[in-house]
Amino acid sequence: MPPWFLIDDSPEEAKAYAQNLAQDDVLPIEYMSVADAAERLRSGDLIPAGLLMDVDLSNELGPQQTGPGMSQSIRVAQQNQSLPPFPIVRFSLREKVLRNIGQDSSSDDIFDLKIEKDGLSNPVVRDAVRSKLVGVRQIYDVLERDEQNLLSVIGLSEDFWSLWGSSGFQDTFEVADRVHLRVYPLIRLLVHPGLLIEEGLLGFRLGIDRGASPGWSAVLDAVSDFSYCGVAHGCFRRWWARGIEQWWQESVGGALPLAGTEVEQRVELLSKSFDDLVPLGMPKGSMGKRPWRYCLLSWEQRQDLVPVDPARAVRIKPRSPMPSWLDPLYASLGEALRNRDDPRLDKEDLKRLQPYARMA
């Protein structure tokens, strides 16, 4: 198995990241200089398991390159099939991304994943990143085998796909004529909440404080039929969002839709079937009683997953249009008010919610 290459302009730090992020057989990672990568790209000899690409490559002597620039050249080569398909992951410090890319969305779809170096020394974060990298490679492996059938890729029958899926997603997937183009929507589906949600958001939607609820594992067992079983499911533990709502309707709440109930009500209904559940408390600055999404600003600034009730939260405008199969982005009202100069915040929402803030 070829290794992943980490292309970076600071060799010592890059080697530290490569060595500590690597997992012996599953995820071998080696450092590669910018010049070496450029040379291999020219000669068509760049055939890694994947690339971890730093954004700012200006420290290295020689012709100046940038991560997005080099990645674009690789994508062109993959498009004209002079290079085989492999994942490219943006791998940079948050500050470098802000400085060099900022709100510019033009390089967004070049990268399969965007990973920040910040926080990688935290074992939990590191394991999550490893999992994603391995998962992305698995997706490439499956799609490279000329696997065109969406349903077998995502592990759903046609009936369930029609219930829980999206024709918009299907169109995007099926219209793509190269592996990396088909991988892109699939990874978005797995990484961003939308059709699929991860455990944290599942907890929010069910109104349960996972950390304080011994009965949480029993709930997870009960919803296992609605978990994602497609490609790389071992690396991306996800649940079909509409499946969970279906389960709620059929097994818990009946006519009461999950999204429409308040936290206390959700837990009260769940407690009829499960023991030891503690209702989720809305954290400081997050208004409302019907948590459904998370606060993007808290996540970006402190890697803090904060539940938000969209009716009492501020919409965030994405840098590029979001497909309908992904959830819209939100910030909690408290966080939005403290970061009101963030140009992505929806000013109308801020204005609309001001009276609630004053009354609180």
Added chain:
Amino acid sequence: MSEKLHFTTDAGLIDRLGRELVGRQETALIELVKNSFDADARSVSVTLERDALTIEDDGTGMTRDELVEGFLRLASTFKVQEPRSRVFNRQRAGRKGIGRFSTQRLGSVLRLKTWVNANEPGIELVVDWREFESGRSLDDVPVHLGTVPPASPGTKIRIELLRDEWSDAQIRRCWRGLLALQQPFPVAPVENRPDIDPGFEVRFVRGGDLFNDPKLVADFQSEILAHRHAIVEFRVNGEGIAEWRLTQNQFGPDRGWSRIHHDHRDDVPPPAYHHLRDVAMKAHYFILLPELLPKLAFSRVRDVLRSEGGIRLYRNGFRVVPYGEPENDWLNLDYLYTQRSAVLAPVANRNFFGVIEVNDPEGVQFEEHTSREGLIETDSFRELTGLATTVLATAVNRISEDRGRKQSAGGSTQRKSEETLDRLRKAAQSVHEAEEARRLAREAGNESSARDENLDPDTGRQTDNSGSPQDESTAALIQESIALLERQQAELADEAALLRLLATLGLTTSEFSHETGMTFEAVRMDFAAIFEVALQAKVGDNEFAGQVERADAMLSRLDALTAYLNELASARSVRELSAISVSKAVDDFAHGVRKLAEKAGINLDVHTPEFDPLYTRPMHAAEVASILLNFFSNSLKALRRIDGQRCIEVKAERENDSHIVIRFSDSGDGIPEEIRENVFDLFFTTRVAAQANASTAEQYSGTGLGLWIVHQIVSKAGGDIEVVDPAAGFATCIEVRLPAEVEE
């Protein structure tokens, strides 16, 4: 029987009225140009030839009725009925009924041509004033009205057989008489707002003859803009690459085109703009000091700048309101100047006449509000304002540097101050010696000798130099003043040196912190791996395990602090002022120092409102954080001096909608009542000085600088700070009150 008669008018009355109503030739010409202004003209050209002058405007022209009822009918009420112009709603400037007499005052023959509509013939009126002789009835003197081929709307007045000579000085006086009607900006309409006045410009040209081209005598360029101190420009091309330059710099070398990006000040070259394209600016810069402008021009330039100064915005040839209108500070120049006047050369709106031209025919970059009151704040607009403000401030800084160099060539303030003090010392010495001599003389009983010394050599009179106690106090007073000045000078020099050192330290720390932060994550990952391997190799060695745990915890604290400092460092690099959320600053502070507090056994408790961000009036982003860090550092020392429970509490709240209050309390050893007033003084400290060979950091730790800096920050922000009585359980509470942002 009664007979019905009528008054008749002698034709000579016209001549008398003309002379009496319009005394000076300049007044007559000014009145005619004002009529063009009243006719909503945008441009007027006055051409003076050897024996004739022509006034040509692009106003609305006159219909036949207007000409007959207005111009030809003496004392008509035509204009009185319309105090404002029809198209641009201008307050009429011309005096009523003076125009026709002005033409008569200036020359013997009037040829007036006027067009209302480009597709229809115009009217020509010819009046030979020589025919209005005494003895003839006014009704008997004809004037001739005819038609002329179609032309663009406007009026052309040609006056022949001029009665006076015209010097350049007189022409310039005329132009200045019309200054109030003109603006220093390109005349341009406002798109979709045909009623907005596009501006009015007047040019006086000395007409060419067979061998010479017309020569410009007076216009805005020659009378106002020519006195500028520099021209500042920028341009952004189709790829978003921005460049700026400084030319016609009166204080130093010009700076040629060089790349710029307001968000990437250190990048060489800076990147292109993401959104902004095809924009250019040209601004004339003036420093409004009497010594820097010609005496005759100073008040003129100053007045026009005060009323019209600023940077206007033109899009596709149309002016966009309200940018650059009086009171509109869209580039925050006035704000910048008021905030930073102590360190910057003038950079307010009144220092510029400038124009930004945007070429955006498709409306891709800039879009007007539906109300037509300005542009929507798109990314392009934000980039434009950022670029413009940065270019203007950068240029002004360069000019300021150049001026500084020039000034220092004549002797620095420091040296001059030393020279003055030297002279004062010598004078004091002389007075002292004279007093001493008189005292000795008195003591020797040689009164006559003393009197002789006091004789004025010129008059032979006795001077009042009797060595009275009054004189003695004068010498002492001078000495005392010298001592005071010397002490203040020394203090200021110390303070300046200290501030320079602190600034250097700050910059170095900021750079260092930044670089450290970049490496930290990788270092920590390596150490984590090393610890893991080492622990596996030394299973059962509890002492080693404890050592690893300690090192790991220290690394973690260091990392949290570095990350916080790193954020502060990047905030410090942003020089713009903005409203600061104290709630956010306090929570970020707690996040940054919590591990350090835990290590010192401190219970850190923070209270901020849930939904009130507590915005201050504009400050530097890092200032609130600096205040909190200073307090924290003092609290750490105070808490280490006690044996009891170590607590810090930070509370932030709004008070009366006008202030944001931060109360920082600790349970340390407290501040004695008698020194509460002094803790914010420079160099006030209760700590002993560091050893001479101590590190710089140690030298400046506990020197009494921290709270003085905090005091400076708070005062500059318009707030106040004091030590107040703490709540139960705490020994010290410092209260900072910052002005709250005024909610619109």
